[in-house]
Amino acid sequence: MSEEPQPHPFLDPSFHVAWSSLEPAAIEADITLAMSKAQQNVDAIASQDSEAATYESTILALEDAVEELYRAWGYADHLSSVCEGPEIRKAYNAMLPKVTEFSTRIYLNEKLWQVIKTVAEKPEIKQMPPVHQRLVEDTLRSFKDHGADLHNDRREEFEKLSTELSQLTQKYSENVLDSTNAWELIVDDEAELTGIPESAKEAMKEDAAAKGHGDEASPKWRITLHMPSYLPVMQYCSNEALRRKVWEASSKIGHTEGHDNTPLIGKILKLRQRKAELLDRKDFAELTLAQRMVKNGKAALEFIETLHDKVEAPFREEMAELRVFKSGQTGSAPDELMEPWDTTYWAEKRRQAEFSFDEEELRPYFPIHHVIDGLFALTERLFGVSIVKRSTFYRDPKTGEEKHADEPGDLDPIEVWHPDVRFYDLLDEDETHLGSFYADWFPRESKRAGAWMNALRTGGPTKKGFRPHLGLMAGNMTKPTGNKPALMTHREVETIFHEFGHLLHHLLGKVEIRSLNGTNVAWDFVELPSQIMENWCWEREALDLFARHYANDETIPDDLFAKMLAARNYMQGNATMRQLSFGKLDLDLHINHANDAADRDLDALIDEILDGYSAQYATKPPSIVRRFGHLFSGPTGYACGYYSYKWAEVLEADCFTRFKEEGVLNRETGRAFRDCILSKGDSEPPEKLFRDFMGRDPDSDALLRRAGLLQEV
Known part of the structure; x- marks a missing residue:
C-alpha cells in the first residue's frame, strides 16, 4: 500500500485522499502555494482585453481558477472539524485570515470586475443555454454582494472586516468545542x-x-x-x-472562563451589520436573503410569526398538561413552574404513561449496520442507484502502521482519517460511478458536536463523461458497547437519514456548472432533500428494510410500531416552538439588534426578543446563543437563515404527500424526485423545481397538518 509521498499533499489531485499525508505542518506551505497559483489564474483572466474576452475565458474560467485552493482548504477545514488538536488548530488559524483575505480580494479586483462586467453585457450571453446565463447572473450578484462596486475608501474596510469576521467566528467555534470537552x-x-x-x-x-x-x-x-x-x-x-x-x-457551554462567547456575539453582529451597510443594504438579512426563496428579512419574520401564532395555543396547552402530569406523580401544585432540568424527564414519563411507549424499546431494532444497510437499500430502490461498501484502512500517525477495518476485497482499500470511518461508492443503474462518500458517526473529543454533510469534491462534465463527486457525512451517535453493536435511538436514525439526504443532493447532481451543482442552492431550499428523507423512518415498508433486532433479526412488533406512530406527534407544539424561537432569535438579532447587542445584557435582550416563544420556568435558563454554532461558527452560515429549517419542512412535508399517494417505495416517484430536484442543484429557481415535482405551488399548511397542530376553523 505504500506510495511515494506527495511534495504538497493538500494539493494532491487524487480522488481518494491520502489523509495520513495531510499533516498540519504542510498546511502553510500547501495553502500558500495554492493561493499563489490561484492568483496567477485570476490575474490571467483579469489581464485580458475586455473586448476580446469571452464567457469561457472569464466567468467560466473563474470556476476553475480557484478550485484547487478551495479543495485544499476544504481538507484543512474538514480536519479541524474531525481531528482537532493543538497542531491543526494552530496551523489552520494561521492561514485562515490569509485565505479569507485572498477570497475577499478576488471580488475587490477592479480589473477582473471590469472584464467580467464587459463580458456579461455582450449580446451573445443572452443566446447561451439558461444554466450558463444563470451562472453569469450569479457571478455578477456575487461580485456585487462581496464589494466589487465599493469605492476605494470602503474597500479596505470591507476587506479588513471580512478577515476579522472569519477569525471571530472560528474562535467562537473553538470556545464551544473546548468548553464542551472541559x-x-x-x-x-x-x-x-x-x-x-x-x-x-x-x-x-x-x-x-x-x-x-x-x-x-x-x-x-x-x-x-x-x-x-x-x-x-x-x-x-x-x-x-x-x-x-x-x-x-x-x-x-460557550460561557465559561477562557471560553466565553458573550463578547464575540456582539462583535460578530456588528461586523455583519457593517458589512451590509458598506454594500448599501439595511441589514445583514437584506444582504443574505435577496436570492433565497423568502426574498427578505420581513418575509422571513412574517413566516416565523405566522407559524408561531398557529402553534402557540397547542404549545401552551402541552406545557400546562405536563405540569398537571408532574403534579399527579409528585404532589406538586398543578400550576407550579417546572425547572428546566425537569422538562425532558417528565415529558418522557408522560409519553410512557399516555402511550405505553418508551423510545428505548426501539433501540435494539436500530443497530447502526442495519440502519445503514436499510438506508442504502431504500435509496437503491427509490432512486435507481447502487451503493458499494469499500474496505478501508487507517494509518497510525505514530507508527505508520496500516490498520484495516475490513478484509480487503476485489478493490483497493481506501484510506480514512479515523478507524471508525467507512467509505462507499455510489453507482448508477448502468454502473457509472456517480460519486463516493465517507461516513464518520461516533463522537470523540477531537470532533465538533452535531451532525453534518460536506462536499469534498464536486464533479462535472468531461470528454469521457461526468466526473464523480466526493463527499462525507458525520455525526455524534451512540457508540458500540461491550459485545453489542452501536444501537441507535429513533432520532439518531432520523439524523443519519437527514445527512444522507444532503449527501444524495450532492452525489446525484448533474449540473454542468460546478458552482450550481448539488447543495449549492438557495439556503431555504437546501434542507428539502435532507428533511424529506426522515419521513421514511416512520413508514412500515421502509422500516422493515432496516429496523431489525440486533439479537434475533426480528422486525419491530406491530404493537410497538402502533405505539410509536401514536406518539409521533407528542409534544410537537413544544418541538415546533423551539425551532421557531431559534429562527426568531436569529432574525431579530440581525435585523433589530445588530448594533446594540454588545451594549445590552445578552440574556435580558433575548428574553425580550423571545417573549411568547418560551415556556416559563422556576429557574430561568440562559439562552442557547453562546453555543449556537449554526449562527456564529462561520462568517455567514445559517445567520438570518435558521428559519429555513421550518421553511424547507413545509416543502418536504408537502412533497412527501406525493410519495404517500403513489407509494412510499414507488420507483417512478423516487425517480421523479431525483430528476426534478436532486439532480438539478441550482440550475433553475427552486420554486420551479418544486412545481416540476409537485405540479403546483407549496401547501403552506402541509407541515402543521402532519404534525397534528392545524386547528381547523
Whole structure:
C-alpha cells in the first residue's frame, strides 16, 4: 500500500485522499502555494482585453481558477472539524485570515470586475443555454454582494472586516468545542444513575474506563456534554440533583472562563451589520436573503410569526398538561413552574404513561449496520442507484502502521482519517460511478458536536463523461458497547437519514456548472432533500428494510410500531416552538439588534426578543446563543437563515404527500424526485423545481397538518 509521498499533499489531485499525508505542518506551505497559483489564474483572466474576452475565458474560467485552493482548504477545514488538536488548530488559524483575505480580494479586483462586467453585457450571453446565463447572473450578484462596486475608501474596510469576521467566528467555534470537552462528571455510585437505560450506563462505564477511571471490580461512570451521554441523563435519570448538575454544565457551554462567547456575539453582529451597510443594504438579512426563496428579512419574520401564532395555543396547552402530569406523580401544585432540568424527564414519563411507549424499546431494532444497510437499500430502490461498501484502512500517525477495518476485497482499500470511518461508492443503474462518500458517526473529543454533510469534491462534465463527486457525512451517535453493536435511538436514525439526504443532493447532481451543482442552492431550499428523507423512518415498508433486532433479526412488533406512530406527534407544539424561537432569535438579532447587542445584557435582550416563544420556568435558563454554532461558527452560515429549517419542512412535508399517494417505495416517484430536484442543484429557481415535482405551488399548511397542530376553523 505504500506510495511515494506527495511534495504538497493538500494539493494532491487524487480522488481518494491520502489523509495520513495531510499533516498540519504542510498546511502553510500547501495553502500558500495554492493561493499563489490561484492568483496567477485570476490575474490571467483579469489581464485580458475586455473586448476580446469571452464567457469561457472569464466567468467560466473563474470556476476553475480557484478550485484547487478551495479543495485544499476544504481538507484543512474538514480536519479541524474531525481531528482537532493543538497542531491543526494552530496551523489552520494561521492561514485562515490569509485565505479569507485572498477570497475577499478576488471580488475587490477592479480589473477582473471590469472584464467580467464587459463580458456579461455582450449580446451573445443572452443566446447561451439558461444554466450558463444563470451562472453569469450569479457571478455578477456575487461580485456585487462581496464589494466589487465599493469605492476605494470602503474597500479596505470591507476587506479588513471580512478577515476579522472569519477569525471571530472560528474562535467562537473553538470556545464551544473546548468548553464542551472541559467538563466531565465521574460517578462512583451506580444508584445515582437510577432510571438511565442500561445501554447508556454501559457506554458511560466504558468511557470512564478508557479515561482511567474505575475497572470491572470497581466500576465508575463518566458523563460528558456530548449528546449520547447528556441526553439519557436528562430524559431518564430519576436523580433530580444529577440532572440539575448536568443541565447547569450544559447551559454554560460557550460561557465559561477562557471560553466565553458573550463578547464575540456582539462583535460578530456588528461586523455583519457593517458589512451590509458598506454594500448599501439595511441589514445583514437584506444582504443574505435577496436570492433565497423568502426574498427578505420581513418575509422571513412574517413566516416565523405566522407559524408561531398557529402553534402557540397547542404549545401552551402541552406545557400546562405536563405540569398537571408532574403534579399527579409528585404532589406538586398543578400550576407550579417546572425547572428546566425537569422538562425532558417528565415529558418522557408522560409519553410512557399516555402511550405505553418508551423510545428505548426501539433501540435494539436500530443497530447502526442495519440502519445503514436499510438506508442504502431504500435509496437503491427509490432512486435507481447502487451503493458499494469499500474496505478501508487507517494509518497510525505514530507508527505508520496500516490498520484495516475490513478484509480487503476485489478493490483497493481506501484510506480514512479515523478507524471508525467507512467509505462507499455510489453507482448508477448502468454502473457509472456517480460519486463516493465517507461516513464518520461516533463522537470523540477531537470532533465538533452535531451532525453534518460536506462536499469534498464536486464533479462535472468531461470528454469521457461526468466526473464523480466526493463527499462525507458525520455525526455524534451512540457508540458500540461491550459485545453489542452501536444501537441507535429513533432520532439518531432520523439524523443519519437527514445527512444522507444532503449527501444524495450532492452525489446525484448533474449540473454542468460546478458552482450550481448539488447543495449549492438557495439556503431555504437546501434542507428539502435532507428533511424529506426522515419521513421514511416512520413508514412500515421502509422500516422493515432496516429496523431489525440486533439479537434475533426480528422486525419491530406491530404493537410497538402502533405505539410509536401514536406518539409521533407528542409534544410537537413544544418541538415546533423551539425551532421557531431559534429562527426568531436569529432574525431579530440581525435585523433589530445588530448594533446594540454588545451594549445590552445578552440574556435580558433575548428574553425580550423571545417573549411568547418560551415556556416559563422556576429557574430561568440562559439562552442557547453562546453555543449556537449554526449562527456564529462561520462568517455567514445559517445567520438570518435558521428559519429555513421550518421553511424547507413545509416543502418536504408537502412533497412527501406525493410519495404517500403513489407509494412510499414507488420507483417512478423516487425517480421523479431525483430528476426534478436532486439532480438539478441550482440550475433553475427552486420554486420551479418544486412545481416540476409537485405540479403546483407549496401547501403552506402541509407541515402543521402532519404534525397534528392545524386547528381547523
